[in-house]
Amino acid sequence: MAQKPGIPKGTRDFTPAQMIRRNYIFDTIRKVFKTYGYQAIETPAMESLHTLLGKYGDEGDKLIFKILNSGDFASKIDSSTASRLSEGSAVPFELSRALTSQISEKALRYDLTVPFARYIVQHRHETTFPFKRYQIQPVWRADRPQKGRYREFYQCDVDVIGSKSLLNEAELLHIICEVFGRLKISIRIKLNNRKILAGIAEIIGQADKIVDITVAIDKLDKIGLDGVNKELARKGLPQESIDQLQPIIHLSGTNSEKLKQLKTVLSESETGMQGIAEMSSVLDFSKEMDISEWIDLDLTLARGLNYYTGAIIEVKSSDIAIGSICGGGRYDDLTGIFGLPDVSGVGVSFGADRIYDVLEQTELFPEDSGSRTQILIVNFGEDELKACIPIAITLRDAGFSVELYPDQVKMKKQMSYANANSIPYVILAGQQELSENSVTVKDMTEGNQSSSLITNIVDHLNNLMND
RNA sequence: GUGGGUGUAGUUCAGUAGGUUAGAACGUUGGAUUGUGGUUCCAAAGGUCGCCGGUUCGAAUCCGGUCAUCCACCCCA
Numbered sequence: 369m370a371q372k373p374g375i376p377k378g379t380r381d382f383t384p385a386q387m388i389r390r391n392y393i394f395d396t397i398r399k400v401f402k403t404y405g406y407q408a409i410e411t412p413a414m415e416s417l418h419t420l421l422g423k424y425g426d427e428g429d430k431l432i433f434k435i436l437n438s439g440d441f442a443s444k445i446d447s448s449t450a451s452r453l454s455e456g457s458a459v460p461f462e463l464s465r466a467l468t469s470q471i472s473e474k475a476l477r478y479d480l481t482v483p484f485a486r487y488i489v490q491h492r493h494e495t496t497f498p499f500k501r502y503q504i505q506p507v508w509r510a511d512r513p514q515k516g517r518y519r520e521f522y523q524c525d526v527d528v529i530g531s532k533s534l535l536n537e538a539e540l541l542h543i544i545c546e547v548f549g550r551l552k553i554s555i556r557i558k559l560n561n562r563k564i565l566a567g568i569a570e571i572i573g574q575a576d577k578i579v580d581i582t583v584a585i586d587k588l589d590k591i592g593l594d595g596v597n598k599e600l601a602r603k604g605l606p607q608e609s610i611d612q613l614q615p616i617i618h619l620s621g622t623n624s625e626k627l628k629q630l631k632t633v634l635s636e637s638e639t640g641m642q643g644i645a646e647m648s649s650v651l652d653f654s655k656e657m658d659i660s661e662w663i664d665l666d667l668t669l670a671r672g673l674n675y676y677t678g679a680i681i682e683v684k685s686s687d688i689a690i691g692s693i694c695g696g697g698r699y700d701d702l703t704g705i706f707g708l709p710d711v712s713g714v715g716v717s718f719g720a721d722r723i724y725d726v727l728e729q730t731e732l733f734p735e736d737s738g739s740r741t742q743i744l745i746v747n748f749g750e751d752e753l754k755a756c757i758p759i760a761i762t763l764r765d766a767g768f769s770v771e772l773y774p775d776q777v778k779m780k781k782q783m784s785y786a787n788a789n790s791i792p793y794v795i796l797a798g799q800q801e802l803s804e805n806s807v808t809v810k811d812m813t814e815g816n817q818s819s820s821l822i823t824n825i826v827d828h829l830n831n832l833m834n835d
Numbered sequence: 836g837u838g839g840g841u842g843u844a845g846u847u848c849a850g851u852a853g854g855u856u857a858g859a860a861c862g863u864u865g866g867a868u869u870g871u872g873g874u875u876c877c878a879a880a881g882g883u884c885g886c887c888g889g890u891u892c893g894a895a896u897c898c899g900g901u902c903a904u905c906c907a908c909c910c911c912a
Contacts, residue, residue: 427910458873514906783872
């Protein structure tokens with residue numbers, strides 16, 4: 369019995385029409401990356417499970433797709449785990465964890481940053497620092513799919529590793545502006561700094577609650593000021609600290625005004641002041657790059673706190689609500705866990721699939737990137753087909769993209785094929801034409817036809833296409 | 836992991852006081868036009884109404900379960 373075809377939830381097929389559009393995005397991003405001197409690398413779709421585990425927090429670990437070991441994996445389960453399983457009691461989380469490590473040793477990559485860190489450590493002796501790399505590959509997350517969220521999606525990462533200069537941060541912001549400028553997507557860039565957040569937590573005497581504080585503040589737009597304060601209280605912050613936070617939550621004005629206010633608030637925190645210095649420096653560079661008008665200093669931005677140590681960057685479409693379409697930041701010691709300490713890196717990741725959704729909803733995809741077949745040669749039968757093969761070769765050598773219709777079927781069918789595939793020119797070479805060493809060229813857009821000697825076919829088509 | 840919406844032709848969807856043979860549009864195929872597409876006209880093919888069970892003389896329709904999918908939360912690109 370035929371089974372119904374289907375693909376796993378959160379995954380998608382891409383049609384030729386969609387691929388044209390996807391490649392437009394990838395090509396645009398890749399071109400920009402290259403003009404700033406970044407080099408491409410790729411890493412495997414799967415990594416050792418232990419490479420990935422523990423890098424994204426507990427939540428992240430749950431979202432990693434594990435790959436079942438091949439062969440008789442069940443025989444390798446140790447006896448104590450096996451007996452606990454056979455007891456049949458409700459499987460506690462801890463047991464699942466013990467079991468996972470025994471039946472799975474590989475997993476699909478969850479992002480491109482951790483594999484990159486692993487790559488750097490393994491290839492450190494053949495890498496010249498600072499190393500500027502880009503990487504455009506799919507990643508997988510066992511998330512529940514929803515709008516703008518897929519289980520398989522492409523990230524386009526650019527990172528500089530082995531340089532502490534804040535010029536890198538600014539350059540990434542410049543790249544962001546350039547990419548979205550070329551794609552004609554209007555954006556706002558949110559910029560924050562982990563050290564400023566740490567300074568704030570320190571000043572109000574809650575240094576260990578930095579994550580709770582920022583996560584709560586991050587929800588300001590969603591749940592409002594009261595909601596934020598309630599959540600802060602629920603996380604165990606004393607009222608006094610919450611009161612101290614209010615001016616910071618209410619921070620307003622231009623970026624430099626915000627910085628000025630922060631300087632007063634954070635003057636007692638060394639870390640905080642360092643964050644402010646970093647932020648000012650990045651903003652100064654971005655002025656020189658003439659991109660500062662797109663950047664908002666935003667203390668409510670609280671992403672990736674598990675490993676970011678300096679700048680935190682997030683980009684949102686100003687037209688479509690779809691979450692962030694690009695994000696990243698500075699991580700001072702990402703390679704440390706793999707045994708290479710003190711290598712600082714900064715990078716951002718473009719979410720190609722969300723960018724696709726934004727371009728589609730705002731109808732900003734260009735008409736056609738012209739990557740289709742330009743000429744179809746009609747099949748009139750075996751003799752004519754053989755005579756057409758050299759014509760096709762000549763045209764392809766001249767740079768045209770040419771198809772010979774493979775089957776000898778009714779012309780109506782062949783013309784429909786040209787039409788359905790938006791092929792602009794059709795060459796008709798039947799017995800009539802061939803006996804005169806000529807072909808008929810039909811312009812599918814205009815509907816008119818012209819005749820050309822076979823020896824002159826390249827010039828003839830060049831003339832037609834250049835009109 | 837938590838909560839909600841939706842499952843009918845390849846696609847988008849109609850279809851209730853439960854009642855013969857479940858419809859439309861688009862797409863596909865054939866014909867009008869045996870060497871001419873895109874427009875037009877005609878015709879055809881295409882459905883176990885997600886799946887399993889229940890109520891009923893009778894279920895696409897009501898009920899329960901299940902699966903799938905979408906949306907929201909958590910988190911994230």
